[in-house]
Amino acid sequence: MSGQVPNNAVKMMVNVYRFIFPSVHQELDYWIKKAQAIPNQELKNQALASIRDKTFHCEGGAIYALLANTNWREAIRFIVAYQTISDYLDNLCDRSTSMDPKDFRMLHQSMTDALTPGNELKDYYHYRTDKEDGGYLHALVRTCQQVLAGSPDYRYALMHTNKLGGLYNDLQVHKHVIEEERIPRLKGWFESHQPDWPHLEWYEFSACTGSTLGIFCLVSYTLGGKMNDELAGQVEKSYFPFMQGLHILLDYYIDQQEDKEEGDLNFCFYYEHxxxxxNRFKYFVEQTNVEVSKLPDPKFHQMIHKGLVGLYLADRKVGKLSNAKRFVKDLLKVSGKKAKFFYINTKMYHMIKPGRPL
Structure with a gap:
């Protein structure tokens, strides 16, 4: 694969299918073997389920490796490991009997440590009964640290990855506590940030903090040798809140039926109708258009933006939602022809993609 950042959809998808996705699956195969060796059955089940059910999170995130020049494999190594931590912990918090915010905070300390090469590994299961993971979570954290430690330019991005990562961790703590405390905690958290984002609702701000895309962009540019103070600041501004918000709102949109059945929190439930x-999704699409145009490689970031819309709207889960046809039609229309290209492309990929036996 050439080190050039693709500037059109066809080149991007050729690179994605020929290089990015196979490399992602190779990395995931490694983590599946690690997960299969976890001694504790509950932790093992959740680790395997998080990979089986959320492979597309790693596939989508790994597209940012195209920004890493010849270091794209290292970028994928980081992205898959970091996203696997995220998905694994999400399963542990969503599906476990624990409702202790101290437990959730301690688990997610692993994500802070993953972004901070100098941090020591900790007992991330300190507040829960299920502990024996055979070194699985430590190995994921260590992999992230090793990739970042290999790039001296990461010092420019560190403050921004930790800011975005810190917001992500706060969200995971607040949204997983006992049901009657979730909304008050999330609203109280938003109040401290509302002066900066008066045009957002509390549930929209929460969604904006739940994405890992800004971190993947920062790390990939770093590994590509392009990172400096100015670029690090611009990536954060261009990705937070709108690009990240659009990402997670789409994620919640397709999960509505599943979350209703499981009793999980879903930010799309808080829209009045x-x-x-x-209209709010359209607003996020339009604002994302404006913000990502300020980045280097603007065509690439616009394709990611359009790709997000196409990727999520093409998900099989959408077919189970009421009024989905109109929603898909309206959002594809405002997102433009590239979004429709990615939508059709993703539909075709789902038809031919082999399953992942675990």
Whole structure:
């Protein structure tokens, strides 16, 4: 694969299918073997389920490796490990009997440590009964640290990755506590940030903090040898809140039926009606267009933006949602032809993609 950042959808998808996705699956195969060796059955189940059910998170995130020049494999190594931590911990918090915010905070300390090469590994399971993971979580954290430690330019991005990572961790703590405390905690958290983001609702701000895309962009540019103070600041501004918010709102949109059945928190439930939700999604699409155009390689970031819309709207889960046809039609229309290209492309990929036996 050439080190050039692709500037059109066809080149991007050729690189994605020929190089990025196979490398992602190779990395995931390694982590599946590690997960299969976890001694504790509950931790083993959740680790394997998080990879089986959320492979597309790693696939989508790994597209940022195209920004890493010849270090794209190292970028994928980081992205897959970091995203696997995220998905694993999400399963542990969503599906476990624990409702202790101290437990959630301690688990997610692993994500802070993963972004900070000098940090020592800790007992991330300190507040829970299930502990014996055979070194699985430590290995994921160490992999991230090793990749970042290999790039001296990461010092420019560190403050920004930790800021975005810190917001992500706060969200995971607040949204997983006992049900009656979730909304008050999330609203109280938003109040401290609302002066900076008066145009957002509390549930929209929460969604904006739940994405890992800004971190993947910062790390990939770093590994590509392009990082400096100015670029680090611009990536954060261009990705937070709108690009990240659009990402997670789409993620919640496709999970509505599943979250209703499981009793999980879903930020799309807080829109007053379908019309309001469509209009707000359109607003996020339009604002993302403006912000990512300020980055180097703007065509690439626009394709990621359009790709997000196409990727999520093409998900099989969408077919189970009421009023989905109109929602998909309206959002593809405002997102433009590239989004429709990625939508059709993703539909075709789902038809031919082999399953991942675990």
């Amino acid at each position: 379908q019309e309001q939700m469509i």
